[in-house]
Amino acid sequence: MARFILQHQDTHAYRRKSRIISLVMAGQFVVLGMLFAMLLTAAFGSSLALNALGVLLGLLATSAMFAVLKDRPWMTEVRYAWQLKHHLGQVSGYLSTLRRAMDNDDRTALDLVSFYHQGMAQMAEMNDRTTDDDAERLAEKMQVKLKREELELPEHVEGFNPDDLQAYKRP
Structure with missing residues (x-):
């Protein structure tokens, strides 16, 4: 496994980016969860299982988006x-x-x-x-x-x- 080197970080930039990323990801999860739940219930009828599946799909989509973006330069801190x-x-x-x-x-x-x-x-x-x-x-x-x-x-x-x-x- 690769060696991890301690590096000085700009604490203000870290906190600002961390807050922004957390809010964006939470917002994306809420929107996608609701969207998937609405689409599923519109297509197959209303049920708790379909709503839960919509939330799960929203979580998976948000996680996938995050996995794609985590290596971007603006995510360094x-x-x-x-x-x-x-x-x-x-x-x-x-x-x-x-x-x-x-x-x-x-x-x-x-x-x-x-x-x-x-x-x-x-x-x-x-x-x-x-x-x-x-x-x-x-x-x-x-x-x-x-x-x-x-x-x-x-x-x-x-x-x-x-x-x-x-x-x-x-x-």
Whole structure:
């Protein structure tokens, strides 16, 4: 799998585009769902099943449109945020194992936990939120920083390689 590199993002552009895209997609889903439901009930008679099928077809059409548009250049910030969330979710599933390995000076685990904290901080910044209210996370972040200094590792990591998680899979 390809390495994911942390990149600086324009948080205002991300939030603006994210809101616009969410509204457009929701509007498209509502319009298409209603349109399909109306067409189906007009052609085959009124029933709850046909209305539900119309809504499902609206969802599928909206999803297909989104799949086609997600690689467009104007979706860069939003696509980056989705990828970051996906990778943070991957790492969070291994956090307990990574924390134990980190206590044993495992550099890869330390890099993965560092990526997790850097990514969480970036997502919070992009969403205009703060992570300073979680004492447990702040304590772990400080522990990671001290451990990295002790092992003479750079304070920050550049990114995340999903293949690094393979070593921490449960048997």
